[in-house]
Structures are given as C-alpha cells and as structure tokens.
Amino acid sequence: MRAKPILATAAIALATLTACGGDDAEEEVTLTVFAAASLTESFTEIGELFEAENEGVTVEFNFAGSSDLAAQITEGAPADVFASADEANMEKAVEAGAAVDPETFALNQLVIAVPEGNPDGVTGLADLAGLDFAACAEEVPCGTATQTAFDAGELELTPVTFEPDVKSTLQKLTLGEVDAALVYRTDAIAAQDEVDAVEFPESAEAVNTYPIVALEEAPNADLAAAFTAYILSEDAQAVLEAAGFQQP
C-alpha cells in the first residue's frame, strides 16, 4: 500500500542527490502544478499529503480552465506538472512539444444538478425540456460532453445560458437563477449542501478523462515525475474518489 509513496520519496532523494551533488542539507523545493479548475479541492488535499511525505517540498497550484492552462504552458509558463480536465487540451501541450505520454488518472461524468430536494422532480435529461437550465458552452470540455450526451439521447435541448466553465454553470443554480444545471458529478458533490445530483444514462457516452503529465521543460523534472506517480497511488486515488471522480 505504501509502495508508491516510498518510490516517490526515493525519486526525490535521487533528485536532490543529483541536483546538489551529494550535499544532504535539506533543500527547499517548490513544485508548480497547473491543474484544471475541477481538481481544486482534491488536488489541494493531495498536495498536502504529498508535502507531508516529502519534506522540504512545497506544492504550488495554478488552478484554471484547462484551455487557459494549455495556452499558458505552450506560451512557456514555468510549470512542472499539467493535469488537464480533458484530452483535447492535453493534446495541445503534446503537439507543442511541452508534454510526452500523458497518463489518465481520473474519469468524470456529467450529472443534472438540481436544488436540494429536487423540487421539479427531475429524473433524466428529457425532464429538462420544460425547465430553465444552465449548461457549459461547447467551446469548453463540459460543454462538449453536454452536447455529446444530448446527441446520445437524441434530444434537442436549449439552455438559457452557455456558461464559460462548469463552476459558473453551477453558480447559476446555487444562486437560484435556473432550475437545473448540467455539471460534473464532482462539482455537484462539492456543493452537496445546496444541490442534489441526478445521474442519467446518456452521460456514459460523454465520460471526461483527466490526463496528467510531467512537463518536458519542468524546472524540477524528477519531483514532477514523483508527483505524477503519486497521483496514481492508492492514497491520492482515494481522495479523488471521495470527490466524485472514478478511477480510470
């Protein structure tokens, strides 16, 4: 169970060794992780676990939309690790030569978020027809997934607003401006005090995969590799699962 963290620690030990030529004074290292906004809660927690297991290491996160992050990375932002909420944006980094062989570490599905208690009795996508609902714009991953799910159900549904990201989609619901919102299960779970999540079968057609990679230009290459490995460890996977992600 502890095998992978030990491996990670070993990798860091090696990293510090090679980096400082045997000087075993504890080096303060900062690892910069660019991660999709939907990973905010779980990665913050995993980052703390990783810091606890690796002394002298500080993990700094830059959470934003995957496409913003991909743009920042291809324009040369000094990041060690990139965790994207979809494959398309990871592909941009790969095409630009910033990343090689990303690994899938989590899956996320769409749900219909409704106000607590489900006042409109929503049971599936078709029930959205008579309601005001919010969805992501097709330009962003959650919007692409939404459209795929609609197509799978052969439904012609029009939201009242096409939001630029999943958090603002959910916000429209929590502020009471819409009756339902199509968001990821993880977002609905994060807001479970205020919203209920209704699962629907069409979402299986639009599973989002989350790839992670240690970047080619990473200032701390070995530590980046160790963090990437740690994300796939049981400890980190447990955190992700609690947040509503599925294991790949």
Add this chain to the structure above:
Amino acid sequence: MPAQRTRRRRRVPAALLAPAVLGLAFLILPLAGLLIRAPWAELPARLAEPEMLAALRLSLVTATSATALSLFFGVPIAWLLARGDFPGRSLLRALVTVPLVLPPVVGGVALLLVFGRSGLIGAWLHERFDVTIPFTTTAVVLAMTFVSMPFLIVSVEGSLRGADARFEEAAATLGAGRWTVFTHVTLPMIAPGVLAGAVLCWARALGEFGATITFAGNFPGRTQTMPLAVYLALQTDLEAAIVLSLLLLAVSVVVLASLRDRWTAAP
C-alpha cells in the same frame, strides 16, 4: 463664453516627453502584439460568420443603451454630488465609485442578488409580473450600466466643480428658473466633460465582460456580446479570438474618433 484661445506651438519639456513616450509605448505595444499575431487571411471568413455579426451588433446596441441610461441618471447624480448641499455627500460620492473598485464578476453576483429570480426586487417582479431579468438583453444593459455609469459621474462631477458657478448665479439673478439655468448655462459649460464621460462610459460598456457573463449569462444573439464571444473563442482558438478582438477594437476606434472630430469641429 468661448475663452480666448491662443494657439502657440510650444516645445514639450523633456521631463514630460520622456514618460509620455514610455507610457504610450506601454499602452500601444500590446495592441501591436495582437496585430502581429493576427491571422489576416482568416479575417473575411470570420467576419462573415452570422454569430459574430450578431455579437457585434448586440455589443453596439447594448453599450449605446447603457450610455444613454448612464447619461439620464448619471448627470443628475453628478449635479447632486457637485452642487448639492446635504449631509453624507462624501459618503455618497464614495458609494458611487464602488462599481469601479468591485471586481465585475462580484458586481454581476450583486446584481443577481437584487434583480435575479430570487433576488430582492427580482423575486417580486417574477411573482407579480412574471418578469425575469437575468439571461435577457435587458440584463446585459443593466450590467453594463452598473459598471460604466461611475465613469460618467466622476467625469461630469469634475467638470461641474471646475465650472464657474458665478455664471449660474448671474443667470438666476437675471430671472432664469433653476431648470433653465441648468439646461442653458450649466449644461453648455460642462458639455466637454459630459462628452468625455459618455465616451469613457461607452468604451467601458463595450469591453464589459465579468458582470455581463455573471448577470446575463451567455446566449448567442441575446446576451453574447463581443467580449463574451472573444472569451469563448479563446478556449479553442487563440487566433480567432485575436481576430474578434481586433474587430471590436477597430469598430470602437472608428466610432470614438468620428465622434471626437464631429464634436471638436462643432462651433
């Protein structure tokens, strides 16, 4: 009362010129950056997209409506702040500038809390008249007015304070009523300030993003203004976003420049 204007060509002191040139470079270089990266070949195809034209049209209509609303409400507010004599005036002046400081997205949330479906006034509107403001073009105009009216107020108030109140007093002594004094003496005196304020207000409204997307959402043809379209294009296609931004910039520069010329050419 056109003050005597002597146009002498004076040499700009170096102490002013150096920072002015550096500052201009700072303001203009990012624009040059956009121009350099712009894929000019794509421009005609982009312009032909009906969604883009709809966004541009919506932007122009809503920004102009927001400016009209700001003039209607903002000039009286500015007058009140500059000429009024009542307790709490300085507090009021500070409150008026709140939208300038507030992150626009927070402004959008604040508008939802008041005019939203379950907001202070919005809930009543929804129940009584079955009217909902969010996600409508009206919401776009309101969001723009909220963030841009302070620019007009600050500018007009400055002009009012700079204007010589003795002209107003003289007109009043000669028997003009208060309204006549305002329309025939005060307003002509501060006209340049009102115009400058309106221009600032319009420009700010045209570029408005945060409050609009939060309060009005994003729906093509109804609430999707140019900045929203640009932001979404940016998610998939940087070059398309640049083309759209340049289109918005070009239109606004043309409008503002022609407005200025017309104004300064007027007697």
